Amino acid sequence: xxxxxxxxxxxxxxxxxxxxxxxNYSYGGTVNLFWYVQYPGQHLQLLLxxxxxxxxxxxxxxxxxxxxxxxxxxNLRKPxxxxxxxxxxxxxxxxxxxxxxxxxxxxxxxxx
Amino acid sequence: EAGxxxxxxxxxxxxxxxxxxxCSPISGHTSVYWYQQAxxxxxxxxxxxxxxxxxNRGNFPPRFSGRQFPNYSSELNVNALELEDSALYLCAxxxxxxxxxxxxxxxxTRLTVL
Numbered sequence: 001x002x003x004x005x006x007x008x009x010x011x012x013x014x015x016x017x018x019x020x021x022x023x024n025y026s027y028g029g030t031v032n033l034f035w036y037v038q039y040p041g042q043h044l045q046l047l048l049x050x051x052x053x054x055x056x057x058x059x060x061x062x063x064x065x066x067x068x069x070x071x072x073x074x075n076l077r078k079p080x081x082x083x084x085x086x087x088x089x090x091x092x093x094x095x096x097x098x099x100x101x102x103x104x105x106x107x108x109x110x111x112x
Numbered sequence: 113e114a115g116x117x118x119x120x121x122x123x124x125x126x127x128x129x130x131x132x133x134x135c136s137p138i139s140g141h142t143s144v145y146w147y148q149q150a151x152x153x154x155x156x157x158x159x160x161x162x163x164x165x166x167x168n169r170g171n172f173p174p175r176f177s178g179r180q181f182p183n184y185s186s187e188l189n190v191n192a193l194e195l196e197d198s199a200l201y202l203c204a205x206x207x208x209x210x211x212x213x214x215x216x217x218x219x220x221t222r223l224t225v226l
Contacts (some may be wrong), residue, residue, distance in 0.1 A: 043220065044202065044217075099157040
């Protein structure tokens with residue numbers, strides 16, 4: 001079945017640690033890729049997106065993601081997290097029919 | 113610029129009743145999407161409306177329906193409510209087109225079915 005997979009649903013780390021969240025999808029063909037973030041008490045907002053071009057994309061708040069087509073992956077990274085990065089992170093794939101398929105999310109807790 | 117707005121914030125219904133959820137998109141956006149965020153299931157695509165027409169539908173029964181008005185606002189109706197319909201319902205909007213840019217999400221309506 002077509003799907004978006006995010007592993008390690010709960011991640012706890014200390015400030016200044018590096019963060020990497022994996023995202024794998026099983027759709028063939030052209031896809032658009034997104035990472036959304038939901039901070040506590042706030043609504044979903046876009047972190048970054050990949051449509052085409054340079055497979056390394058930079059988003060807001062120091063986040064970046066790398067699209068590896070051969071691995072069907074779009075992993076999110078941040079070299080040094082802050083307490084304010086505590087949030088739930090969702091990977092999403094758009095299949096050209098405007099429906100976003102979401103992963104189940106990663107709950108990230110950053111300890112001061 | 114105002115974001116996507118949804119009403120009500122919370123909605124409590126009993127099994128068998130009908131629920132109506134409303135969404136106003138960002139000004140200039142013609143596409144409206146509905147997603148269900150149920151506990152343990154993540155975000156599931158429900159419906160996509162563009163220019164007043166239903167363009168795509170997720171894997172949900174027909175008792176989930178909606179419409180889009182001439183001003184591009186939208187309603188989601190859930191008939192014959194079941195306990196498992198309890199979830200956060202998110203609305204998003206974007207510019208139209210099949211490869212539209214990012215979707216902007218509203219704060220959601222928390223539906224509780226008792």
